[in-house]
Amino acid sequence: MSILYGIFIFAFGAVVGSFTNVLIYRLPKRKSIIFPGSHCPNCSSKIKPYDNIPIISYIILGGKCRNCKAKISIRYPIVELLMGLCYLTFFIAFYPNDLLRFIQFIILAPIFLSLSWIDIEHWEIPDELSISIIIVGLASALLIGSWNGLLNSVIAGGIGAIIFWILSKIGKKIFQKEALGEGDIILIAGLGTLVGVWGVFIVMIIGALIGMLAGFVVLFIRKNILKQKSPSSAVPFGPFLIIGAIVAILWGTKLVELYLSTFQV
Ligand SMILES: [Zn+2]
Incomplete structure (x- = not known):
């Protein structure tokens, strides 16, 4: 496996992790998971794309909203990191010999993770x-x-x-x-x-x-x-x-x- 592939698949997992965070936050509140776009739960200001990069933005912003400086939950980078690592693991374990299983796990991981998190929390x-x-x-x-x-x-x-x-x-x-x-x-x-x-x-x-x-x-x-x-x-x-x-x-x-x-x- 080339390192470049590995980095790409990890980044892809982290982006899906970002969406997993949306599921964890919005599903228990019965909110739409599509609209509105990402915004700060405290001051409702829209999160700019450059502040919405998985894991990296959290570190750059020091875990605080750029606008109101409210603390952002550590859950966000944790879930993004977890999903990145999951996708990397699936890639190493299943790709390319078991392509169907690879795709299955890629789809199931955000569902399984958000479901478990919501069940434990709520x-x-x-x-x-x-x-x-x-x-x-x-x-x-x-x-x-x-x-x-x-x-x-x-x-x-x-x-x-x-x-x-x-x-x-x-x-x-x-x-x-x-x-x-x-x-x-x-x-x-x-x-x-x-x-x-x-x-x-x-x-x-x-x-x-x-x-x-x-x-x-x-x-x-x-x-x-x-x-x-x-x-x-x-x-x-x-x-x-x-x-x-x-x-x-x-x-x-x-x-x-x-x-x-x-x-x-
Ligand atoms: Zn804010």
């Missing part, structure tokens, strides 16, 4: 993001496979949604509060269409396992470090389902083979 999953995943899932199934692939994809989304819907009803009865929200149900439908019938079980199992583990860690921190009186072990589920989906996409076939050979199904 405890909600915007439908727009989950529906985008459904579209990517169906389109990939059609491109890779055939009508069978598409059928598998649709069934997987349905299975995920039905299982989560049943679990949410049971959870409500037992715990008297919402354990699995509507957002989680639409998200698992999306991830299901993306990873197929075997994959959707991997997503649910891995998501639940890491989610539980994170719950214990969070409970420990809230109890012993933050000294909360009645600490809760609740964690947003979205990010863990997404980790499950990434595992299913990358190593799903191997995991299923391992399972089948172990249990001699």
Whole structure:
């Protein structure tokens, strides 16, 4: 890989990271993600193109708005940097041998990152993001496979949604509060269409396992470090389902083979 290609793909990722920031900021507020253009959340002044260069502008402006000097959230350069590094990783890992996967990850990365960030910060999953995943899932199934692939994809989304819907009803009865929200149900439908019938079980199992583990860690921190009186072990589920989906996409076939050979199904 030439260094020039690497720099270009990193810069491309950082620009998409800029857009990811728009998603993170505007979707929970139910604002349009297209209009108006970038502006300072404090003084509403329009951000000039030369002040809107990912990562670099933040450093040059010292993390402050040029007009009103209000502090700009460190989230902006972090997300841009993360996306730049993600795209560089996809390029090294998948290009040019697995072009379809490369394109798939390029499209999914901003969706996955903004969804996880919003779920952690606001405890909600915007439908727009989950529906985008459904579209990517169906389109990939059609491109890779055939009508069978598409059928598998649709069934997987349905299975995920039905299982989560049943679990949410049971959870409500037992715990008297919402354990699995509507957002989680639409998200698992999306991830299901993306990873197929075997994959959707991997997503649910891995998501639940890491989610539980994170719950214990969070409970420990809230109890012993933050000294909360009645600490809760609740964690947003979205990010863990997404980790499950990434595992299913990358190593799903191997995991299923391992399972089948172990249990001699
Ligand atoms: Zn300002």
